[in-house]
Amino acid sequence: MSSALFVVSQEGYWAEECFEPLTTLTAAEADVTVATPDGDPPVVDERSLDPDEVGEQYAQEAREIHETDERLDDPEPLATVDAADYDAVVFPGGHGTVWDVNQDRHARGLLRDAVAGDEGKALVVCHAAGILAFTREADGSFLVDGRSVTGFPNAWEADIVDEHDIMPDGRKLPYWVEDEVVAAGGDWDAELESDTSVTVDGDLITARGPPSSSAAAATLLSELGIETPI
Template sequence: MAPKVLVVLTSHEKLGNTGRLTGWYLPEFAHPYDGFKAAGFEVTVASPKGGVAPLDAGSVEMFKNDPSSVKFLNQNKELWENTEKLESFLGKADQFDAIFYPGGHGPMFDLPIDATSQKLIVEFASKGKIVSAVCHGPAAFVNVKTEDGEYFLRGKEVTGFSNVEEDQVQLSKEMPFLLEDRLIEATGGKFVKADEPWGVKVVVDGKLITGQNPASAKRVGEAIVEALSTA
């Protein structure tokens, strides 16, 4: 039976108080998706509100010369324009092999405080499923606590969009928090990152798979495929 991945996209489209729009980041879904489909995986897409999950137009422009992103944009609009409501998947972790959160700045605003998302992450983890995210996607994990009241990430090695990278895109002041800081807090100091900003960094800690930035998205997808192929 083909492995099944539940992809969770943000429903948030406003970039802080800038008046600009945001959402999920194109290559951070497109590149892993290529790997999932090549491996024969089934992909289901959800978001907190359901319906259209906002795509960050800036990522479309930034990756307009990236064949993977362009192909995904042109051929797969139904994936993010008709997402299923996240709450409909509660109690259904057994139907999937992994849950994956692409990044973009949108996830920084809605996913960390989404109770349904938090419950799903705990459910997937408790069932021994892959829990994964890239770039700002790990923001979905920072407030998740297990049944014993401890952080889900406590003691786990993790990566995500770094403070330096956030500074370099000049959005640190617009974020509700800095992801690196919160990941350090939630893990108890086990945040790691590439030697240089924007370098590829993927961390596999048991069933938890995280990537640092857009450049890491393809490798995150490969790590998920590898994990499920050897399970």
């Protein structure tokens, strides 16, 4: 049985980016563990459950998963988990990741370890791609340097924050993901002309945003050698 560790934000994860991989891996009978920075349950970004944005049916289904999934309700602290114990480490996105997951040294260690050897895989979605800008190899080089990646693009961020980088909820966005990943040497292409964007570079899989979540989940299954559930 395959296993996966989900590293989920306590500052606001995006429902679809978490639940598409979560339900896909669960349907494929993978053993899924959830971890958060301090072990408290993750917090969902309410915008990702807005019926006006995602549809009434999906909003209801997603809220039910958030409120009833035992794995989300009782996560492990990041400091207590080891990437070597899992076949894949998944980093769902959401603006919240810029404040906690992307800045967490244990999360960065999990990412580094997941892609270091021949066994593990990492899936990094949307704003969680910001972690690539802060994760270094053992020799001090950036993990993302020279890698082909995608993630939440500046073109989309500009439509969300105001001229002072203030988000709709009043928080100031501390950095833009694309800028930081490119500065760390990432070969960035968000494929803005495509409906979805998922990039595979070795053991690292990255996905652009919510509409790419389903394709990202299917890609992860393929990379793990798991047959897609019917």
